[in-house]
Every structure is written in structure tokens, then in C-alpha cells.
Amino acid sequence: MLLPTDPGGGMIGLGRVCAKIYSPEPAISDERFVPIFHRWIRRRALGGLLLDVADYTHVPEGPGVVLVGHDTSFSLDRSDGRFGLLVQRRRPFVGDPVDGLASTLEALFSAADALERDADDAELRLDRTRIRIESNDRLRSPNTDEGFLTLRPIVARAAKRLFANHELVVERAPNDPGGRLAVDVLVRAESSVIKC
């Protein structure tokens, strides 16, 4: 189904959000990221206010090493069983949620670029063509069909800002009903239309 280029609506459908991109290499050791994250805090990297590093590598399929920020946190996450870089917007968006989500995705990609560079490891590659987005606000976007209908245009518009010339597929990611409303954005070949 083709998404309208200006879907409209859904402006109150997103409070907080998580987004994750995946690494095709699942066996990467988390420990190497601890000094990188501490260095980023020291150098005030990534633009936002970074606060601390939390180590959850002892938790099977957990959030791994977390770089805790004031507005935004990053983690080398395995909580859905797959290794990747996850960004968590910790505070609700103020204003247009499309702006908020787009800036969160930009933060995710900036962190991915920096991580691939600083890890100094050819094995660490993060796939930017598949993005899992989870609404982290069960009041505004419950994990229901209605919630998805509200969230989808926001995601589509935000993704379009980052991938203006790509074909995008936005689809609901099936999960536990008690979990967060989740969608996948698939970034396909360059194109001028957005599909879902």
C-alpha cells in the first residue's frame, strides 16, 4: 500500500520512543564499548547531555552496556534476542512528534557512525536499512491496531526526512500484546515514493 506523502494527523500519537538498528555480527563482546562510552561522556560527544555508563552485560538478552543521557540513552542491546544499537528517548517529545522522532533517528545514526569509527573494529557494522521503532508510551500509543494507525504516519514522515529518496516500508512488528507497539521501517532502493 502506498503511503500518502503527507499523511497528516497523529500529532499526539507519540510520547517517548525507542529505535534500534541491528548488527549482522551477533558475537561482538560488549566490554569494548565501556571505554568508548566513558570517552564520549568526557568529550561531550553526540551533542546531547550524557550522564553515565551502566553495565548490564550480566543479564542474558539484556540492554548490555548503556550510555545514559539526560534526554536520550544509547545501548548495545540484545533484549529482543538480536544485537544492535538502541536509542531510547527518555523524555516525552515537546511539539511535533515527527520532529521528535526524526531527531531521535538522527541521534541513532550519529551514534552508529561514531561507534563504528571508535570501535576500530571491522566486525562492527550496523545495518541502517532496517529500523525497529517502538513507541514507549502505552497511554498515547497503545499496542493495538488503532495505536498502529496513529503511529504509522508519524513514523513514515519522520523516516522520509532521513531517507527522502528511498523506498520505505513501514510495517507493524508482531509482538507480545503486553509489549510496546513496534513497527519496522525497511529502507529499500532509492525511489521517490514511500510504500507501506
Add this chain to the structure above:
Amino acid sequence: MSKDYSSWREALADKIPPSMAEEIDDFENQMELRKAGKLEEKVFAELRLRRGAYGQRYDNGKRHDGFRTQEIPFPRRGLTKGPETEFDAPGMQRIKIPFGKLSAEQLEVLAECAEEYSNGVLHITTRQDVQLHFVDIEDTPDMHRRLAAVGITTREACGNSVRNVTGCPYAGICRHEAFDISPYADAEMRFLLGHRDVQDFGRKFKIAYSGCAEDALGCGRAMMHDLGFVAAVRTVDGRAERGFRVVVGGGLGPVPHVAKELYDFLPVAEMLPISQAIARVYARLGEKRNRNKARIKFLVAQLGIDELKRLVEAERVALGSEYSWNELVPAADAGQEFLAAPITDGRTAPAPGFAEWQQTNVYTPRQEGFVAVLVNLPLGDLTARQARRLAHVVRTYTADALRTTADQNFLIRWIHRADLVAVYNALFDAKLGLNGATTIADVTTCPGTDTCKLGIASSRGLGAELRQRLSDRALQLDPVVKDVHVRVSGCPNSCGLHHIGDIGFYGSSRNVGSYKVPHFQVILGGSLEDNAAHYGLAIGAVPSKRAPETVDRLLGYYSSERTDGESFRDWVVRIGKKTIKERLQDLMTVPSHDEDPSFYVDWHDAREYTIGDIGVGECAGEVVSLTQFSLATAESKVFDASLMVDDEQATDEEVLNASRVAYGAIVTAAQGLVKARDPDIASEPTAVFEAFKRNFVDTGVFLDRFVGTSEWQYFQAAHDARGEAKDRDEARRRVEEAQLFIEAAHACYSRLTPAAV
């Protein structure tokens, strides 16, 4: 949840008991007042602590980055939520789980809160609480509402109050218990929660219930608590009578005390009144100024147990029988927690590792046909996703039979034996099927330097390291060695319970040259036996990076030297700490920084070690008087009333109600002042009015040259009308007058206590 709701407050309005909803609204108002500078930071600190909203490391706005201490540029730098505590700094939310009992629904809501307000991790504490870290305080009211909607309160989870009432997680299924303590622990919790006699303590107060005296597993741990109850049954005239051995004045911390016996047998009917009498004695005579001497253990030591008992019994006589204690104490045991029949036929093929898991994680209760299983959580952590899957297991195979344990695990009870494999398989799929529960690999730790303001060394870093090293070996070890318990605290305060570990560690620091080096004091000889009545003693400090080798060496000696059946503690006593220390002496040295700089960095950190990040702890809370609490509550009420009258969309009835709320605020403020003279003042408005007039108006205390006279008249007018207003204008005026009365009450309190803060 429908998107039609604009807030959790609205969405859950009919699901939260009114009193809980009001308390949470009050807290939200107090937060707004604090942000507006209208509530003193120290008062707000204690108010939020009593809602379980705790500070966290670096919340003073400073953090050492390994090279220097950097200021953290929080957006509203200077706005505080307590002394030296930045408002915008993330904090910790402690959530009370009385005696660890938790339903599947409650666990699911906890998981939701962990995802939306924290980092997706739930942490089980050594007192059966749940903690969420990196929480924004402005999210806490909604979190509290969501928890309250499923029957969980965070009230008095921190601060100088009665903390979570803990209890043996095996209660009701234990093979050794006298009787199931669950309903009694529940009654105690409900009786004391928010009780007026537990609001004026100088420090926290911890209560524990144990089901048996010969508590080899140490599940109840009554002897290390401020107040402990150990179930007992005696026979009187041929009839079995339930009661408790009551112990008081135990506690760990830097100066550990083993509790002393107050009663060898107290009938269950006296459990609550005696608890109340003890609270009254502690509130009246306990230390208030010096927090280091303020726990009841110091009062017990100072008075002696006989004098304490005399005072308690005098209070008990004074209490009479006005309360409905007997209604609160249950006549029957806890409700049924098992399903009528197994879900499976027991022929399911087990997932890998079942035999090893069964060896360490399965408990056989006294009820035939059932099992209980421990869910082994590394360092007490699980993800929200895992929590939901655990809730599903609990719901599928039991009737909500879940408990948290003081060893930072979960216990699923009342599983039909036929379903054991199916339960394991489900846990295995959720990555919750780790074996080794309560073995040497199941290391207990406090949060330490990860998040605690008082942490000196990385207890969780060491705990994770020990866990990793010992997990693979644990199952191969001799059963007696395998059951040695390792407990790690980040500082001497013993939240990791190092005193009762066979091997305990607590964080310390040493100077080597111009560097600081993280160390751990080694504590040997503690034990859970006899309800955790045996504390270990320090034998010396080893560098943090040598702590794992220290454990290896101790286990090596113990394995080779122990006599048949000799416990680790008995081996320590037999060999002697002097000898053991000599054997560890070489591990107490630190190589130079040039030789091995890794010693100067703590576990799972990358920064050069410093103690510059240690802050002021909030365990002790702030000593805030009952009057200050009442004034803060009154402020919150009048704030609510002002919102009502300012709302142009409000109906006439809503505005008139604001007048009633304002009157309630005046009564609360007046009651607060009277509490300074009479802590037992009732809350009934006429009683407050008369007591206030007698104590503060007739004596001239409330009346000052500049304030007081008019404000007293406002009280009189509002009282004569019982808070009712004729119209919107009068309602608005009543709200303004209430605000002025509260200001006058503040001024009066300042005059009464010129040194008070």
C-alpha cells in the same frame, strides 16, 4: 489503554483507591511547589523519599571522568529536589513488595514502568523490593498511579519510616515452619503503613517475619532487623496457640547488632499493639539529631532490653484496646495459590540443562505433588521483556504464586510437579532458566558505585566478575562448598549483606603513592543460620582486582581442610582468622601504577578510580518534623484548591468544592502546629480547631505583631461554615485566606523553632 485519555491520572481514576490517589496528587503538587521555590528543598527531599523516590549517584551535578571532576550541565542547574541534589538528575524509584508477594498483573505493570520510565531493567533488592534506576522524578507521579492501580504502593519505601515488611518467601510451603507468616506480615504492613505513630522516627525501621526458629536457610532473617517476628506455636490447655518470638534492635550497617529477644512468645493478637508500642517508644526516645546513632539498635543498647520492655509495656497499657487489631490479624491462612490441576501431562521433553537446573533451583515443599522453583536473576536484574514472560509462566501454571527473595531472585510456588518441565522450558526460552540459584555463583550485591551515592567500590562489577568465574565451576564443586554464599556491598552500610555471607566483601579505598585504589574488606564467618544471627568480621582489605583470587584461595583451603560436614563458618572458626589472614597476606598488596595500572581501575569501569564521586546518602532521610509534613500537605491541598478556582471551565460545584479543600488545608496546617505540642492530636476538624485555639490562640503564640490575628479569623470563619462557600467569589476568597493561614502557620513554626530548618 484508550488514546482518549490525556493522562494516567484520568485513565486510572476509577482504579486507584481515593486515599492513594489523593496522596499521589499531593506529591505531584509538592513537586510543582518545589519547582516554584515554594517548598523547602529539605522538606521536599523527605517527602519524595517517603514516596520511594531516591537520589542517585552524580545527582549533585558532578562526575569524575577519570581525569577530572566535571560539572554536569543539567538544564535547570540549581533547581534542587533536596540538599545538593539536582532536580533534573535521574534518580532511583524503590517499590515496596510486602513479604515479596507479587501477582502476575503487578509484575506486568512493573515491567511497563521499567520500560517507559527507566532503562527496561527491574532490580530485585535484598529486602524484596523492586528498584528502577535512572528515573526522572517528574515521571514518578504517573508511575505511582499505574502501580497503585494494581495495588502497589511506594509509600514509605525510603525515608525515616517503616520500610518494606519482609518475610520468608517459602512461607506456606516450607517444610520447617511453625505456620504461614504471610497473612501476619500483610496485616503488619497494612497496619503500620502511614500510621501516625511511625511518622516521627529519626531513622528507618525494618521489620521481618520468619516462619521458623531453626532457620537453617535464613529465609526470614529476623535477627538482623529492627523488629523481627519468628513464628512459634505453644500448647495451652491442650490447644495449640499461635504466636511469635519477638526480637528487636538488630541491624547491619557499619555497626552491626544482633537483635535481642523482647518476648519469647507473644500471642498473635498482641502482634500489632506491641508493634505500635515499640514504634511509639522509638519515636519518643530514639536519637533524632545524630543519624549515625538513630537506629533503634542504639536505643536498645542504651536502655537495655529490660528497660525497653518496661517502656513498651507501659505504652501498650496506654493504648488500651481502642483499635480493631483483631480484625487486622487474620484468622485463616493465606488464600490458595495453586491451580486445581496440572496444565501438562508431565511428558514434555525438557530443554537443555534441565537436570542441572533441577538440582539447584527446585524446592520440594511439604505439600505433596507440588514444587517451587527459584528463578535465578544475575545480580537481581531482569529485563521488562523477561518480566512479562515470567508473569505469563506464573499465570499459566499457578494462581499468582510469586515471591521475590532476599537473595535477589524470584520464587514461583505451588507448581504442580507434572508441570515442572513445562515451567523450566518456558523459563529457558525467556533466558530465565539459569541454574545455580543460592549457590556460590549466585552472588548477592547492592548497587554500589553503579548508582548509589555512597558507593566506594563497584560491588556489582565484582559480583558480575565472581558470578562469571564461578558459574561454570559451581556444579562441579562439592555440595558443601557449592553452598558457600558470597555477598558484596559497595560500602560499609551492608546493603549487600556482607555481614551474613560466608564470604563477604565491602568496598573501601586505599592510597598507593599518589593514587587511590579500590579495595574490598574481606569479611569471614557470617551465616544465615538462626535467622541470620551470626555476623562475620573483617580480616583485612584486598585490592578490588584481587578479590576473585581471594575467593579462589579461600575455597581451595576450605575444600582441602574441612572435616566431614564442616560448614565454612565452622572452618573459619577452627582455623582462625589470624591464620587465614596470613594466608591472604600476599593478596593484600598492590603493584605500582607503572607495573599494573589495571589495579587503579574498578571492575567494569574504564575510568581511573576516584572517591570524589561519593555523595551524601539518603538512606537516613531528612529529619523533618510532623509539623513540617503537615504544612507541606496543607500547601499541596491549597495548591489544588487554587487550581480549581483558577479553572475557568470549572463548574460551580467544582469551585465550591475548592472552598472545602481550602478549609481542609487550614485544618491540616493547624493540626501540624498542634502536633508540635501533642503528637496524638486527632484529625477531626472540631478537635483540631479547639486544640489550636487552646494552644496557640488563647496563649498568644500564633498571634504576632504582623501576622496571626487576621489568619486566625480566617480559620474561625471557615470553621463556622465548615468549609462551605455561598458562591464562586467567596470560594475564591476562602482559598486565598487558606494560603495566608498557612503562611502564618509557617511563621509561627519558625518562631517556635528558631534553629529549625
